[in-house]
Structure formats: structure tokens, C-alpha cells
Amino acid sequence: xxxxxxxxxxxxxxxxxxxxxxxxxxxxxxxxxxxxxxxxxxxxxxxxxxxxxxxxxxxxxxxxxxxx
Numbered sequence: 203x204x205x206x207x208x209x210x211x212x213x214x215x216x217x218x219x220x221x222x223x224x225x226x227x228x229x230x231x232x233x234x235x236x237x238x239x240x241x242x243x244x245x246x247x248x249x250x251x252x253x254x255x256x257x258x259x260x261x262x263x264x265x266x267x268x269x270x
Contacts, residue, residue, distance in 0.1 A: 213252030
């Protein structure tokens with residue numbers, strides 16, 4: 203049986219995973235913001251609600267080493 207979740211739940215799970223990776227790498231929100239070029243306010247919104255543009259998501263992913 204396939205387990206399906208809503209896109210909202212998927213967004214929240216992705217944001218939790220990215221936050222955990224940020225913390226694992228020892229970055230503050232401000233530090234990751236500077237490293238990625240994504241505004242701190244956008245990063246906070248992403249970590250709290252899962253909402254972010256694709257461009258900003260990719261910048262964060264690259265800064266965290268998820269995309270090379």
C-alpha cells in the first residue's frame with residue numbers, strides 16, 4: 203500500500219529536515235542566510251511554515267552541501 207501525504211505535510215517535513223541539517227552543520231539562521239544569500243526572514247518562514255520559493259530553496263540546499 204502506498205502512503206500518501208499532502209503537499210503541506212511534505213513541505214513541513216522538508217523544512218524540518220533542512221533545519222536539522224543546518225543545526226548539524228553548526229550554522230545559525232543568520233550564518234546560513236549570509237552563506238546562501240537568502241534573507242533571514244525567508245529562512246525563518248521556511249523553517250516555521252515550509253513556505254519558500256524554489257530559487258531560495260536551491261540556494262539553501264547548495265549552501266548546506268545538498269546540491270553540488
